[in-house]
Amino acid sequence: MLPRIALLLLLATGPAIAGPGGEAGRYLEADEYLQSVFPADMPEAKTLWVTGDVRDAVERMLEHRFASLRVRYWYDGMRSAWILDEIGKELPITIGVAVADGAIDNVRVLEFRESRGWEVRYPFFTDQFSEARLGSDQRLDRKIDGISGATLSVRAVTRIASIALLLHDQIDDVN
């Protein structure tokens, strides 16, 4: 009986014993990410003002105030890349999203600053966003499976993916 209890305790406290440091850090520089999205010729950065109805829509997706009035993007006429921050629990997660033809091409976590939830960086999670589009309800057209213990990070990445799709529609209209 005692060994079983000891094993249960060990399993339950495993994450705590592993320590709070986890694998937070900067995984990919913004330049490296942009190079991977535009391997042939990287376009100039452009800016988009997030105001009016677009801002309202972004803030509805975020369920909180959007921090900046202007965002930077890279667009080569087909594909756009966005590098956006969203708070996980307390600190911002820097996320790169590439969009082509109204669907997500790829999602990468560039920098994760908190001690928990960094599992969202792995392809088993980010690959779920490939080919995702915005539905009529301004939500992704597919269910993104969560990660136990990383609920807030999953939510942050999902929100940013939706916002990138929305912003891509705006620049598509402009261009």
Added chain:
Amino acid sequence: MTSTNGKRRARLWFRRGHRWVGLSVVVFVLFLAISGMTLNHASDLGLDRRYVSWSWLLDAYGIQTPDPSASYEDARHRATLLGERLFLDGLDTGQRLSMLTGFVAVDQLVLATAEQGAHLFTASGDLVESIDLQAGLPGPIERLGQVDGRAVIQSNGLLFRSDAEFAGFEPWAISPSKEIRWSAPSPPDAAELTALDAAWRGRGLTVERMVLDLHSGRIFDMPGVLLMDLVALCMIVLGLSGLMLSNSRYRRENGTKSAKRD
């Protein structure tokens, strides 16, 4: 007979002791239960986003405003770096910088530069954009100035001028007829320092942290922690003595019933 009397007396004292220990910690138990439930729902209640403003408590916590490490004024706007927090006109912008290298105000926009990036705000303090300039500059930003309504950055001795919207910086050679007005640090006056002090300390202690420290007793330093330890010990004693009392009552009642049956 004497032995039975002795046992009864001991049981009486035991029960009295249980009662008095229980009565003396009841306030603490109630407090611990309520504060514990509050902490469990601190985020839902927004306690991690509410701040304590009582000056005496902030003093007790040792929350003191650091001296400004850099401060600049331009067109009646002031940017100040306290610790790593950037304040604009006495308000916390939410931006974290390790160094403030310059500040200019042009039209309705204000620009503050760090070593490797710039933060652009509206005149009312809303963040327009944080711009990472690391890739486009040959080194850290040495100083910031303005000419003809454009911002000018000096990096590694070279000049870079912004476009009209401060969206990007391009290498630039100054013509002899132009003169750059470089931003220069200047100390905040007494009124500005008071506003900065209130803004810094006002976000120094969350209600959640205060409740947590009350819950653990840490708010009163070691005596508070020891008091809470004592309360916890009393709760253990109460639990064990309660079990023993109920067990002894059960045995006594069962014994009486058996005797009656016999």
